[in-house]
Amino acid sequence: MRIMLLGPPGAGKGTQATRLVETHGIPQLSTGDMLRAAVKAQTPIGLQAKAVMDAGILVPDDVVIGIVADRIEEQDAKRGFILDGFPRTVAQAEALGRMLAAKGLALDAVIELVVDESALLARVQKRAAEAVARGEPVRTDDNPAALRKRLEAYRAQTAPLSEYYRSTGQLRTVDGMLPVELVSSAIAALLQR
Numbered sequence: 001m002r003i004m005l006l007g008p009p010g011a012g013k014g015t016q017a018t019r020l021v022e023t024h025g026i027p028q029l030s031t032g033d034m035l036r037a038a039v040k041a042q043t044p045i046g047l048q049a050k051a052v053m054d055a056g057i058l059v060p061d062d063v064v065i066g067i068v069a070d071r072i073e074e075q076d077a078k079r080g081f082i083l084d085g086f087p088r089t090v091a092q093a094e095a096l097g098r099m100l101a102a103k104g105l106a107l108d109a110v111i112e113l114v115v116d117e118s119a120l121l122a123r124v125q126k127r128a129a130e131a132v133a134r135g136e137p138v139r140t141d142d143n144p145a146a147l148r149k150r151l152e153a154y155r156a157q158t159a160p161l162s163e164y165y166r167s168t169g170q171l172r173t174v175d176g177m178l179p180v181e182l183v184s185s186a187i188a189a190l191l192q193r
Helices: 011-026 032-039 044-054 061-071 092-101 117-133 142-157 160-167 180-192
Strands: 002-006 081-082 110-113 171-175
Touching: 002 011, 002 160, 011 081, 011 142, 011 180, 032 061, 044 061, 061 092, 092 160, 110 160, 110 180, 117 142, 142 160, 160 171, 171 180
Parallel strands: 002 081, 002 110, 110 171
Antiparallel strands: none
C-alpha cells in the first residue's frame, strides 16, 4: 500500500502516519531523514545532495526524487510506504508520478486531512504543552510565529496539490478536526475501498 498524506502543518499527518505504520507495517518516509541517510551512506545521490546542502541551497527536485526512488527500493518499503510532507509542490508531484510509473507503481491513496486553520494554533500549542509535560523537547516550529510562516508556505506551495490530485481522481478527504481515533477510522475506511 502506497499512501500520501496531505494537509497543513498541525493537521495531524504525523500522528496518522504513525498509526498507519503500526497498522500496516510499512515505513513512513521523511525526505529529510532520507536525505541525511543518503549523505551519511555517501550514495551517489547523497553526495550530490551534500554538495547542494553544504552550499546552503534547497535540494533540487530531481535530487529529492532520486532519494525517494532509492529509498522505495529498500526491503522494508517493498510492501508499501507512507509519504508525509512530500511532495510539497505540483512539480514534485508530477516528478513523483513519473518515477513511480517508471517502476510500474502508483499511489494507492492520497488522503488530505481537512482542518480549520484557525484551530491549528491551539492544536500546535497543545502539542507543545504535552511535550513539556512528558519532559520532551518542544519542536522549534511549535509556536505562533513559526506556524504562521509554515501556513503561508503551505498555502503558496503545497495547497495546490489538493486540486492536482483531485484532477487525477486520487484525492480523498478526511475531516481532520475529528478526534484522532475517528480520523484514523475514517482513513481506515478509505483504505478498505
